[in-house]
Amino acid sequence: MKAAIFDPANQEKDGDRSVLEVHDINVRDPRPTEVLVRTTTSGVCHSDLHFVDGKWAAAFGGLPAVLGHEAAGVVESVGDDVTYVQPGDNVIMSFRPFCGECYWCLRGEPNLCPDPAGAQLAMDRLNWDGRPVVQMASVGSFGEYMLTSQSGVLKIPEDIPPAEAALVGCGVMTGVGAALYTAKVPGGSVVAVIGCGGVGLNVIQGCRIAGASRIIAVDILPNKLEYAEQFGATDVINASEVDAVEAVQELTSGMGVEIAFEAIGNVHAARQAWDMVRAGGTACIVGMMPLGSEVSLPGPEFLQEKKAIGCMYGSTRFREHMPKLLDLYRQGKLDLTGLVSKRFALGEINEAFRAMQAGEVARGVLDISQP
Ligand SMILES: [Zn+2]
Ligand SMILES: [Zn+2]
The missing domain is CATH 3.40.50.720 (NAD(P)-binding Rossmann-like Domain)
Structure with missing residues (x-):
């Protein structure tokens, strides 16, 4: 699949920003509880920029990575034990897959789940000529496919447009959630x-x-x-x-x-x-x-x-709260469309970062494939 690679040790810079390059990389098949999702649209978030401009780059230990954590897509294939979704389902990606069994999950705080299965910073899902590639936050949406745990997706109705759906995956859930559920x-x-x-x-x-x-x-x-x-x-x-x-x-x-x-x-x-x-x-x-x-x-x-x-992810229990946000959107109370101020192709990702850093957009989105 094609993906924009962040590899700060080997990349040229534009000011303080690493210049991402699109390469062909490999994604492995889903394991029993994993789902493979074809990316339709990905938002470009300031948290991605915090890696590209070096403030968080050390978190990946020098490995190349596929960034992007605010996305929507269509389920392509599922592991044998997956029951929550099936191929063809539209989904929003969550950047905090939950285990469902730990102290935080049982308290109703899956956004704080430490994820003992390690799905949130998966190192074994992507590779580039045999070299491991970090998948940001179990999403890695600056690529054509995303492999995640079935607890990392929300199934959504088909009437929600992909760009609007994608933004709910981070910026909307975090921001609206900070007001409604954190504060x-x-x-x-x-x-x-x-x-x-x-x-x-x-x-x-x-x-x-x-x-x-x-x-x-x-x-x-x-x-x-x-x-x-x-x-x-x-x-x-x-x-x-x-x-x-x-x-x-x-x-x-x-x-x-x-x-x-x-x-x-x-x-x-x-x-x-x-x-x-x-x-x-x-x-x-x-x-x-x-x-x-x-x-x-x-x-x-x-x-x-x-x-x-x-605040982590607007204190969300995303399987409960994201559908409520989509209802508010349908009622005209939550403006998602007004956030989508510019659309880019995957190959224009560096321009998308430049526009965000310059404050030119409410949100720029990458249109990666057709729904
Ligand atoms: Zn974000
Ligand atoms: Zn948990």
Whole structure:
């Protein structure tokens, strides 16, 4: 199959970005509980960029990898023990396959499953001339086929278009889930969202769906703040022109917000989220911080009962929550189509990364095969 290979040790760079190359590689046949999925569409997410720009590249131990973790496809073949799907089924990929038996799965937190079977960072599914290729997050959607555990897919109806379905696989589930299931935004809340990329826009629309009364969006690019208003922001702050924390204090009569979301993966923005929160409030850190980074918080402010909480995949139980998001989409309450701002072919992946890094798109998607 054709796949865009990320191989930082052997690739030329464009600024800080590795230039991915499309090669023919091999994917093995499904084992008894695995499914092989033909990729129709893959989103290009900032978490992919964190590898391409080197912030997480060390996680793959120097091996080449197929990135991409936000995808939809059609089941091509299944292992002998697979009961959940059959060939021809449309699916959304989950980047957190679950085991169904561990402490976290039994607590109803499959997004935190440590995956003892090792499916989330599979090293034995793909190879390139005999050399192992890492499959990112058990998805690896920058290629024509994805091999995963049957617990790594959600079967969906055929009426959901592939690009819209793909985005639910990461950015939408993470962002809307951060609002609905991680921070559990109460109706009427006053919130702020730092970072209006693919995840941040979905935090914004998750807060809108939850009934927040004020949604203050913060970014440094005017076009992203326009997107933010389109997805439900009531106020916008351009942090390249003003101090974002001071601006939030001004907009809230000096109180700060009840919940602030960090949706970039930047330690400075995480601290800003904390500083925007009023006593008793919550800073919800959604972005993927660089490996080795640390966030520092002012100790005395814990006496104000301020809380900092992390977020993995919007606290989703994806087999329960993704179908609910698709219903909200059908009802016109969740905007998926508006997120798809540009389409690329697999061979244009470097251009897709450039457009994302430049903040030109809400979400760029790769059309990899026909449904
Ligand atoms: Zn992602
Ligand atoms: Zn588990």
